[in-house]
Amino acid sequence: MKTVSISNKILAACPDLQVAVISACVINSESNLQLWEEISAYEAEFRNNFKIEEINKQAPIRATRLAYKALGKDPNRYRPSSEALCRRILRGLPLYKINTLVDLINLVSLRSGYSIGGFDEDKIQGNLILGVGEANELYHGIGRGILNIEGLPVYRDEISGIGTPTSDEERTKIELDTVHLLMIINGYSGIDGLKEAVIFSIDLLKRYVSAETIECKLIKKGETFDLLLNDD
Template sequence: MRNIDITISDEILAACPHFHFSAILCNVKNSPHNEELWKEIDAFSADFRTKHKMEDIGKRKAIAATRQAYKNLGKDPSRYRPSAEALCRRIIKDINLYQIDTLVDLINLVSLKTGYSIGGFDADKTKGNLILGVGKADEKFEAIGRGLLNIEGLPVYRDEIGGIGTPTSDEERTKITAETTRLLMIINGYSGEEGLQEAADYSVELLEKFAGANEIKLCRS
């Protein structure tokens, strides 16, 4: 299995000095739907809805830190919401979550539970190593299901070809599909290192249980 090195740029560290990440690279078997996984998602959603109000979401530690990172980089987090925040808001509004496929649904569950915005990529579609930098004006980025996204001022992972992921959305070129057999999952801790190990452990547990993950490689910054 090809290793993928991930570097954090100086411009990210200057704006987000507490940033850390956990990355998981593994072999997987995707499926269109997993009923047992969705029972967990539905149970979590119902419980979350009874315990939280809309105004609570932005106060969750990981979400608040991601929003602050956007502000530090000059981006409006209420216009370009981090994905974890968008998912939580959807639950509070009692709008059904999209059912995509087992890998994406699983990543969404981790994001909901932890508040981390998580990048999920088909590792075989990435080219070379990754660097986390800041989006530039007019930089082309085809967001999954959203079309062209203005990523100027957003944190963005780039490979040798271009951008593949931001906390708001990932890119069409490297997205997870039914044919994905190698997954790269990056948990972004703009709130710091605390909680990342637990999130990674939970992710691995779900990946092994629902996607038959093996040859798992973990790295952290």
């Protein structure tokens, strides 16, 4: 598993941030019928239980938006991906169909409210550090073209930025031939709900992409710990 660290600037602006990191060997596919039955069922449940004006009240989404404001970014112009997914569903649009790995990550994000980075670990050069985007920093958001990441939280490897809560970068994106997954769940609201999101993620990874050699880490106040999922 890649080492993930957090810069002092992020720690100062986002004191409640806790990050869960999952690494796994996987077998991806174009689509999975059972997964999409699960996604469709939850989409219907979500539409029945939420209104669009309630989306920003979910603790993980609210905290991510506050992190954007603390770093100088307008969350109404650059929405966190979890918020964008929720709003899409409530506008009557289905989730995107990309590939099984990406689709299941989107389901976790929709259910939990967390913005989640999903990367092909083999494409990451060196380890990762979470910092703040700079002016004119080149970043190609997946399906978005060049994205202005100034003021956004951004994970960088030895080459460049690869992930923000708004969009991941094209260079390290998950594709059909991805066999090593790195998944980062960004808990700007703290630990509440984070372990449950990890447990749900691992369940989906085992059921739909035959995940093996699964490792989980928790980063809290800049320190890294093994994530004990059965620990009270």
